[in-house]
Amino acid sequence: SLQECFVFKIPPLRAAAGYRAEEWDLENPLTTCFLRLHQAETIVRLVLYNYKDITNRNTSDENLSLFAECIIEIKPNESIESYIDEVVDSSRYFVIKIKDPKSTRVLRLGIGFRERESAFDLRSSLNECIRYVNRMDLANKLSSGEIVKESINNNPDNITKDASLLLTSRDLSIKVGTKITIPSNGLKSRKKDLNSEDNDKSNNTIQNLTETSIPEDEWGDFVS
Numbered sequence: 001s002l003q004e005c006f007v008f009k010i011p012p013l014r015a016a017a018g019y020r021a022e023e024w025d026l027e028n029p030l031t032t033c034f035l036r037l038h039q040a041e042t043i044v045r046l047v048l049y050n051y052k053d054i055t056n057r058n059t060s061d062e063n064l065s066l067f068a069e070c071i072i073e074i075k076p077n078e079s080i081e082s083y084i085d086e087v088v089d090s091s092r093y094f095v096i097k098i099k100d101p102k103s104t105r106v107l108r109l110g111i112g113f114r115e116r117e118s119a120f121d122l123r124s125s126l127n128e129c130i131r132y133v134n135r136m137d138l139a140n141k142l143s144s145g146e147i148v149k150e151s152i153n154n155n156p157d158n159i160t161k162d163a164s165l166l167l168t169s170r171d172l173s174i175k176v177g178t179k180i181t182i183p184s185n186g187l188k189s190r191k192k193d194l195n196s197e198d199n200d201k202s203n204n205t206i207q208n209l210t211e212t213s214i215p216e217d218e219w220g221d222f223v224s
Helices: 116-144 146-154 161-167 184-211
Strands: 002-009 031-040 043-051 064-073 084-086 093-099 106-112
Touching: 002 116, 031 064, 031 116, 064 093, 093 116
Parallel strands: none
Antiparallel strands: 002 031, 002 106, 031 043, 043 064, 084 093, 093 106
C-alpha cells in the first residue's frame, strides 16, 4: 500500500510509442489517493481510495472511500501491459485501465508518485504477483507430468531441462536387506577357462625355451 498516489485525467493516446506524462498537466492532479493491492490467485486488484479528511490521511476504513479500481487478470508467462502500462518519459508514472462494473465502458487514468521509491515499490509488488502465478503454473505442470509429456511430444530426442530433472529424480540405490543372487555356474565356468588359459600359456613358454636351447657343440671344450 502507498499513502500518496496522484491521479490524473489523461488525453487519448496520440502515438504508437506510448503515453507521455508531460502531457498530463502534472501540476494539477485530479485527486490524491491511497493505493492498495489485493491478490487472490490470478486476480490482482489495484484499488484507489479517496481520503475523506485530506488533511489527516488516516488509512483507516472510516477515512477512506472507494474512488476506482483496476482489476488485473494475470496469465502465466504473459504481460499485464493491457491493464497497467508505464509511460515512456518517466519512471514515476503509469497508466491504468478502469472498467465500469455496471457497463462495458473502459476509462484510462494516469497515476504517479512524488518519489521514485514509491513507483519502484508498486512495480516490485506487481512483479511478485506475476512470479507467484508463474510458480503456481509450473508447480501444477510438474505435478501432472505435463512438462514431460510436452517435451517428449515436441522433441523426443532431446528432453528439455525441466523434463530431465523429473526423469533423473528416481531413486536407483540398492535398498537395505535386498538379496543379490549371482549364478555359481558362471563363476565355475569362468574359473575353468582361466585355468585352461594359464596351462596353455605355461606349455607355450616351455616349448619356446626348448626350441631356443643352445646346441651342445657351441659350448666348446674345457681345458684342464
